Amino acid sequence: MKWKEQMLTLKAYQPGRTTDDVKKEYGLKEVVKLASNENPFGSSEKVRECIRSYADSFSIYPDGYTTSLRTELAEFLNIDEKQLIFGNGSDEIILMISRAMLEPGKNTVMATPTFPQYRHNAVVEGAEVREVELVNGAHDLDKMADAIDENTAIVWLCSPNNPTGIHITDTQLRAFLDSVPDDVFVVLDEAYYEYVTADDYYDALEIVKQYKNVIVLRTFSKIYGLAAFRVGYGFADESLIAQIDPVREPFNVNSLGQKAAAAGISDQSFIEMCRTENKAGLEQFYAFCREEKLEYYPSEANFILIDFKCDSNELFEYLMSKGYIVRSGAALGIPGTVRVTVGSKEQNEGVMKAMKSFLAETVKR
Numbered sequence: 001m002k003w004k005e006q007m008l009t010l011k012a013y014q015p016g017r018t019t020d021d022v023k024k025e026y027g028l029k030e031v032v033k034l035a036s037n038e039n040p041f042g043s044s045e046k047v048r049e050c051i052r053s054y055a056d057s058f059s060i061y062p063d064g065y066t067t068s069l070r071t072e073l074a075e076f077l078n079i080d081e082k083q084l085i086f087g088n089g090s091d092e093i094i095l096m097i098s099r100a101m102l103e104p105g106k107n108t109v110m111a112t113p114t115f116p117q118y119r120h121n122a123v124v125e126g127a128e129v130r131e132v133e134l135v136n137g138a139h140d141l142d143k144m145a146d147a148i149d150e151n152t153a154i155v156w157l158c159s160p161n162n163p164t165g166i167h168i169t170d171t172q173l174r175a176f177l178d179s180v181p182d183d184v185f186v187v188l189d190e191a192y193y194e195y196v197t198a199d200d201y202y203d204a205l206e207i208v209k210q211y212k213n214v215i216v217l218r219t220f221s222k223i224y225g226l227a228a229f230r231v232g233y234g235f236a237d238e239s240l241i242a243q244i245d246p247v248r249e250p251f252n253v254n255s256l257g258q259k260a261a262a263a264g265i266s267d268q269s270f271i272e273m274c275r276t277e278n279k280a281g282l283e284q285f286y287a288f289c290r291e292e293k294l295e296y297y298p299s300e301a302n303f304i305l306i307d308f309k310c311d312s313n314e315l316f317e318y319l320m321s322k323g324y325i326v327r328s329g330a331a332l333g334i335p336g337t338v339r340v341t342v343g344s345k346e347q348n349e350g351v352m353k354a355m356k357s358f359l360a361e362t363v364k365r
């Protein structure tokens with residue numbers, strides 16, 4: 001077969017362990033998954049109502065222009081409808097951008113570690129990947145700017161960054177964008193935007209108005225609690241959207257997802273509740289880390305990366321045996337750490353209790 005050569009080096013995405021799978025293996029009745037930054041509070045009651053009433057139209061293709069969700073979202077964000085693009089998750093928008101821009105001879109700049117899909121798609125397209133190490137969990141924007149040359153097509157910024165939770169400040173972002181050539185496309189992935197409470201965070205809508213080479217990606221998978229529906233969106237200057245749109249599959253966003261996302265937007269009190277609870281949950285983890293003298297990355301997202309300075313796979317396995325699935329830092333490129341999704345108050349207490357007994361047991365040995 002005449003595969004692209006780089007395909008021979010790529011592995012498919014490894015999904016995390018499912019709760020059913022872990023229940024079976026460890027003989028547990030209850031397993032809590034704090035591994036994929038899903039919303040512990042589920043989703044808005046409004047979404048459930050709207051989906052229940054939607055059972056008669058399964059033979060009809062989805063609206064290929066996402067018309068009604070587009071109208072709702074454009075109004076909500078106060079932008080033009082033509083500034084929006086929708087994806088089967090923001091994952092798909094990452095794929096579309098890569099497909100539209102990257103090819104052999106071009107390069108793309110990103111942090112490491114960051115969200116792995118930027119790199120993955122770039123490799124598929126045969127572009128050179130230029131990765132710049134994080135500094136204390138934050139993007140090294142000066143070094144990233146230095147890595148740009150005349151063949152750079154895309155720069156990926158993830159704010160707050162997955163897996164560290166560190167955001168880019170307004171001052172840092174503007175200084176960086178001022179230094180980037182106009183013909184370099186900057187993708188600002190804000191999958192956790194709605195969780196952010198930092199005062200020095202930028203206003204992405206203003207950024208997009210001012211910098212015509214920037215696209216912002218957001219998703220309904222995280223705070224909206226609609227990961228199962230696979231809906232993400234991007235907003236940018238109209239001309240950029242128009243140039244990506246031909247890559248999009250005709251019916252890429254499913255009908256239920258379009259309805260669910262629109263219902264989700266209409267319930268902002270649910271979003272505020274989740275943001276508040278998440279902040280309180282982060283404080284629980286910070287207090288735990290101080291007590292146990294563990295270093296952590298202060299997070300603006302719904303997860304926290306804690307440095308146990310241990311074999312993170314061992315801790316990962318231990319927590320799983322106690323009924324908590326987290327992400328091992330070894331798998332994320334920061335050995336010694338684990339990334340834990342902030343759960344409900346009780347779930348947080350539970351996973352911290354298990355962490356505590358791990359620490360007690362490792363000290364004993």
Ligand SMILES: *Cc1c(COP(=O)(O)O)cnc(C)c1O
Nearest residue numbers: 089090091115162191219221232
């Ligand atoms: C979860 C996540 C996404 C993907 O979200 P989907 O809309 O579910 O595809 C994108 N970027 C980052 C940084 C994420 O953490």
